[in-house]
Amino acid sequence: MTVRLGLGTYRCPDVAGAAQMAAARGADWVDTAPNYAGGRAEMSLAAALTAHPNLCVSTKVGFVPAGAGHIGLRAGALSPADVECGHCLAPDYIAWQLARTCLMLGRExxxxxxxxxxxxxxxxxxxxxxxxAFLALEEACSxxxxxxxxxxxWRGFGSGLFDVRTLIDLATKAGGPNHHLWAIQLPVSLVHLKPVAQALDGHGxxxxxxxxxxxxxxxxxxxxGEIPAMVTPELSELIAPGKTPAEVALAVVASALGVKRVLLSTxxxxxxxxxxxxxxxPPLSPDVLRRVVDVLGT
Known part of the structure; x- marks a missing residue:
């Protein structure tokens, strides 16, 4: 399975510049959210998406962008409690946020x-x-x-609140057998090795x-950006001799069973x-991944 690098925009100081840079170097995917970059990330991507029409974009619904709470409140999409919480997945808010997202991105x-x-x-x-939420998103897909x-x-799978089977069942209930649930996103790294360890044993x-x-x-x-400083010469030698600490860390993530895309903010x-x-x-072998898990734990 081919693994691709995608641009992540969380904590990205210059979203517009990073998107133009990545797209010019063959990137085919950028991931963002309305609340990234102080609520400006989606708008910052518009120029790159226009200049590179083959660049795919994923965004999110849930967190209320900075400065948008009072606007959503006036529109009837948010309650005062939602604004105070800073997070909402009510159908009316999802519909409102998706309309706003399309305007910000300049496309769907x-x-x-x-x-x-x-x-x-x-x-x-x-x-x-x-x-x-799935009902609202199925409606948006239709x-x-x-x-x-x-x-x-960030912690839904690890905490046991839900699993992939639960998500599939809910999507089927919301949209039928031809539902539009297509992807999951979760942290995978030398710090978050539990999903890698589980996958090696065929579950998770x-x-x-x-x-x-x-x-x-x-x-x-x-x-x-914390992991490269944590990679010792001994760990580099174990995983990918001759590579930089960042390359070593990325190789582990890209070699995990099932990972299709790795999101990097740079x-x-x-x-x-x-x-x-x-x-x-070339992916690291399961034996190497098991040794990494044994050394670092989960």
Whole structure:
């Protein structure tokens, strides 16, 4: 399976410049959210998306962008409690946010993730929250406002609040057998190795997504830039001799079973070029991945 590098825009200081840089170097995907870059990330991508019509874009619904709370409140899409919480997955808000997203991007998004559905949500509420969000997103797909949807979560899978099978069941209930649930996004890195370890044993979100035919987007592969400093010469020698710490870390993520796309936030051409090579190179063997898990734990 070919793994591709995608541009992530979380914590990206210059979203517009990074998108133009990545697209000029063959990137085919950029991932964003309305609340990134102080609420300006989607608008910052518009020029690159216009200049590179083959560049796909995924965004998210859930968190209320900075400065948009009072606008959503006046529009009737948000309640005062939603504004205070800063997160909402009510159908009216999803519809309002998708319309706003299309205006900001200058086009319809290819994929929309439900963003951290576990945020401020109890175990008793999560299934209804996801189902209602899926209903709204299936409606958006039927109206061709978006191409597909998914779930981007930081801790939903790891906490046991939901699993891939649950998501598939809810999507089927919301949209029938031809539902538009297409992808999941979760952190996979040398810090977040549990999904890798689970996949090696044939279970967990990565293995389940692969079995269900869902795309897997691996986020935070360098853990906000912290991981390269954590990679010792001994670990580099174990994983990929002769490679930089960042390349070593990216190789582990790209080699995890089921991962289809690795999202990296960078605006530096040299970093992008080396990351493309690291992600697209021959995958590490399961034996190497098991040794990494044994050394670092989960």
């Amino acid at each position: 998004p290819d994929l929309v993730f439900v963003h951290n559905p576990e945020h401020a949500c109890s175990e008793a509420e999560i299934i209804d929250r996801l189902f209602n 109206r061709q406002i978006i191409g597909a949807y998914g779930v981007a979560t 979100p990565l293995a389940d997504a692969l079995a269900a035919g869902l795309e897997v987007f691996a986020s935070a592969p360098l853990h906000g 605006g530096k051409p040299e970093h992008w070029t080396r990351a493309v090579e690291a992600v697209g190179g």
